[in-house]
Amino acid sequence: MAKNVISQVKFEIDQINQLFNSYADxxxxxxxxxPNLVELTAIAxxxxxxxxxxENIFLSITKGLNEEVPKGPQWHRDLLVRMTQxxxxxxxxxxxxxxxxxxEYLGFRHFYRHSYxxxxxxxxxxxxIISLQKIWMQLKEELTVFMNNLSSD
Numbered sequence: 001m002a003k004n005v006i007s008q009v010k011f012e013i014d015q016i017n018q019l020f021n022s023y024a025d026x027x028x029x030x031x032x033x034x035p036n037l038v039e040l041t042a043i044a045x046x047x048x049x050x051x052x053x054x055e056n057i058f059l060s061i062t063k064g065l066n067e068e069v070p071k072g073p074q075w076h077r078d079l080l081v082r083m084t085q086x087x088x089x090x091x092x093x094x095x096x097x098x099x100x101x102x103x104e105y106l107g108f109r110h111f112y113r114h115s116y117x118x119x120x121x122x123x124x125x126x127x128x129i130i131s132l133q134k135i136w137m138q139l140k141e142e143l144t145v146f147m148n149n150l151s152s153d
Contacts, residue, residue: 001064001065001066002150002151003151004064005060005061005064005065005150006147006150006151008057008060008064009057009060009061009143009147010147012053012056012057012060013057013140013143015053015056016049016050016053016054016136019046019049019050019053020046020133020136023042023043023046026039026042026043026046027043027046027129027132030043030126030129031129031130034122034126035122037117037118037120040117040120040122040125041117041120043125043129044108044112044117044120044125045112047105047108047109047112047125047128047129047132048108048109048112048113050105050132050136051102051105051106051108051109052109054102054105054139055076055079057143058079058080058082058083058093059079061083061090061093061146062079062082065087065089065090066089067082067087067089070082076106076109076110077103077106080099080102080103080106081099083099084096084099090146090149090150091146091149092146093142093143093146094139094142094143094146095142098135098138098139098142101131101135101138102135102139104127104128105128105135108124108125108128
């Protein structure tokens with residue numbers, strides 16, 4: 001069971017790394033100057049894909065360890081919160097600090113899915129882009145600790 005969970009988590013990490021590699025030029029450009037509408041829409045898609053990948057990781061862990069997946073209208077937020085909690089089957093997966101940072105990406109994901117792209121505002125997205133790599137590095141570090149603990153159990 002642990003082997004499958006670790007394999008799925010590593011796969012999703014590779015997918016998110018590929019996302020960043022595929023759009024590295026655009027992400028770098030956005031650090032230097034404000035993007036036009038087409039670039040902004042592409043950046044929004046990257047942010048959306050980023051959080052979807054994170055959620056895929058959390059769902060893989062939850063399902064792989066036979067834990068109940070949250071239900072209801074707040075299930076995305078509930079899943080994120082559960083990742084900060086230890087259960088009888090596992091240690092916490094991420095820190096509360098990281099979960100609080102990821103809440104902004106979850107909020108953006110919700111906005112992106114329920115809005116039109118012409119409502120995107122660079123001033124809001126820029127904050128997410130500036131922190132993106134740092135948060136991704138922190139998440140990978142915390143997931144590595146979790147996987148190491150899981151494989152040693």
